[in-house]
Amino acid sequence: MFRSTRWVWPVLVGLILGLIIMVYTTSGERTQITVVERWLRDAVSPLQKGITSVIDQVTETWNLFVNLGQIQRENQLLKEKLARLAAENALLQESARENKRWAALFAFQQDSEYNLLAARVIGRAIPDWFNLITIDKGELAGVRPGLPVITTAGVVGQVRQVTANTATVLLAIDSRSAIGGITADNRDYVLVEGAQDQSRLLKVRPLADDARLEVGGQVLTSGLGDIYPKGLTIGEIVEVQEDQYGLTVTGLLKPATDFARLEEVFVILPN
Amino acid sequence: MRALILSILISILFVLQSSFFSHLQLFGARPDLILGLVVAVAIIAGPREGILAGLLGGFLVDLYRGTFIGLSIPGKVLTGLAVGFVPKRVYADNLLVPIFTGLVAVILDQFTFLFLGQSFGLGQGIWISVRRFTFFGAGYTALLMPFIVKLVKTLYHEFLVRGWYKEQRIS
Numbered sequence: 001m002f003r004s005t006r007w008v009w010p011v012l013v014g015l016i017l018g019l020i021i022m023v024y025t026t027s028g029e030r031t032q033i034t035v036v037e038r039w040l041r042d043a044v045s046p047l048q049k050g051i052t053s054v055i056d057q058v059t060e061t062w063n064l065f066v067n068l069g070q071i072q073r074e075n076q077l078l079k080e081k082l083a084r085l086a087a088e089n090a091l092l093q094e095s096a097r098e099n100k101r102w103a104a105l106f107a108f109q110q111d112s113e114y115n116l117l118a119a120r121v122i123g124r125a126i127p128d129w130f131n132l133i134t135i136d137k138g139e140l141a142g143v144r145p146g147l148p149v150i151t152t153a154g155v156v157g158q159v160r161q162v163t164a165n166t167a168t169v170l171l172a173i174d175s176r177s178a179i180g181g182i183t184a185d186n187r188d189y190v191l192v193e194g195a196q197d198q199s200r201l202l203k204v205r206p207l208a209d210d211a212r213l214e215v216g217g218q219v220l221t222s223g224l225g226d227i228y229p230k231g232l233t234i235g236e237i238v239e240v241q242e243d244q245y246g247l248t249v250t251g252l253l254k255p256a257t258d259f260a261r262l263e264e265v266f267v268i269l270p271n
Numbered sequence: 272m273r274a275l276i277l278s279i280l281i282s283i284l285f286v287l288q289s290s291f292f293s294h295l296q297l298f299g300a301r302p303d304l305i306l307g308l309v310v311a312v313a314i315i316a317g318p319r320e321g322i323l324a325g326l327l328g329g330f331l332v333d334l335y336r337g338t339f340i341g342l343s344i345p346g347k348v349l350t351g352l353a354v355g356f357v358p359k360r361v362y363a364d365n366l367l368v369p370i371f372t373g374l375v376a377v378i379l380d381q382f383t384f385l386f387l388g389q390s391f392g393l394g395q396g397i398w399i400s401v402r403r404f405t406f407f408g409a410g411y412t413a414l415l416m417p418f419i420v421k422l423v424k425t426l427y428h429e430f431l432v433r434g435w436y437k438e439q440r441i442s
Contacts, residue, residue, distance in 0.1 A: 048290040
């Protein structure tokens with residue numbers, strides 16, 4: 001292999017000595033590096049960066065591919081969880097709203113001069129134009145047919161039938177309903193009758209020929225009919241009509257109670 | 272020409288080892304592609320090529336590390352020399368031979384490095400990581416040996432077999 005050995009040994013010894021010196025001088029802490037090292041690292045780093053970047057992309061894609069099934073399962077589970085949480089959240093919000101309403105009702109009940117029994121609306125007659133609701137209080141709670149039903153806003157209607165634990169209430173907007181009323185400003189007695197159509201507006205018919213009805217005027221219960229106590233708000237006159245001879249006037253009244261959104265009501269019990 | 276081809280090969284494998292195989296570790300260990308190359312070159316082209324490969328490869332690895340520069344050279348040079356002196360007929364085309372040679376070479380190289388390193392104040396703590404690397408790294412390198420041998424053989428044939436290097440022991 002090596003034709004002449006004369007020069008080999010001095011070169012070999014020189015190389016070994018050089019190597020020892022190089023290792024020794026670079027074995028300690030080095031804060032400075034040589035130009036060759038700097039050049040080497042600068043030359044290698046773009047290649048390393050490129051390969052690492054490609055590897056990362058491939059690894060990411062591979063992991064995505066491998067984990068696709070798991071991701072789908074997790075996605076499904078998360079969707080179910082989200083739906084469950086959304087439902088729970090809706091229930092909680094509803095509970096919070098209900099609590100708020102009950103707190104207001106309770107305050108109203110405490111301040112009222114009447115013996116009020118709070119009840120929850122648990123059903124409505126089908127179809128809607130029957131204008132009947134069912135509440136969750138009945139005979140056992142002292143509810144009797146004919147008792148008035150109100151909300152914090154005003155008159156609701158009158159109890160028609162009762163069972164042990166429920167009662168059916170005929171709403172004031174029903175055509176079969178008639179409430180004795182009085183205009184708040186002029187103190188004219190009127191009869192407030194249920195709506196004859198689906199307008200949900202009540203008809204106001206004055207009892208005296210010289211009664212004056214004014215748009216915007218409030219109508220309260222008169223207390224003359226033995227059913228509703230005096231002073232409960234029925235609603236506000238929104239329209240006044242004269243007959244063709246100008247002799248009588250009638251009005252249309254917008255009920256103070258929102259009949260479309262009845263949830264909690266009070267039954268006025270006899271003292 | 273030999274040095275150029277070897278330098279290119281060493282550079283490619285060095286970049287692969289320091290980046291690609293950092294992501295493709297086997298039980299936390301990377302293969303020693305540079306030593307694999309030294310073994311492959313020595314198998315294919317004999318001890319002189321093996322020594323040159325060990326010298327260049329060891330120097331590059333040390334230069335990049337930036338500390339104890341030159342410490343990897345003896346182990347790799349001795350590996351190139353030892354493998355290169357084994358008669359060519361032993362290797363034939365048996366795949367198991369480069370695999371086994373690679374396995375032994377990595378272990379010897381690592382222990383040479385550590386043995387010499389301790390003379391220059393290399394810490395004792397390095398033994399723990401070296402033991403692990405030596406075990407798995409040697410196996411990993413051995414597994415890749417057939418590919419490295421094939422690569423070197425192909426390149427040597429392509430670039431040198433028709434030129435002045437013809438008389439050298441190239442399979």
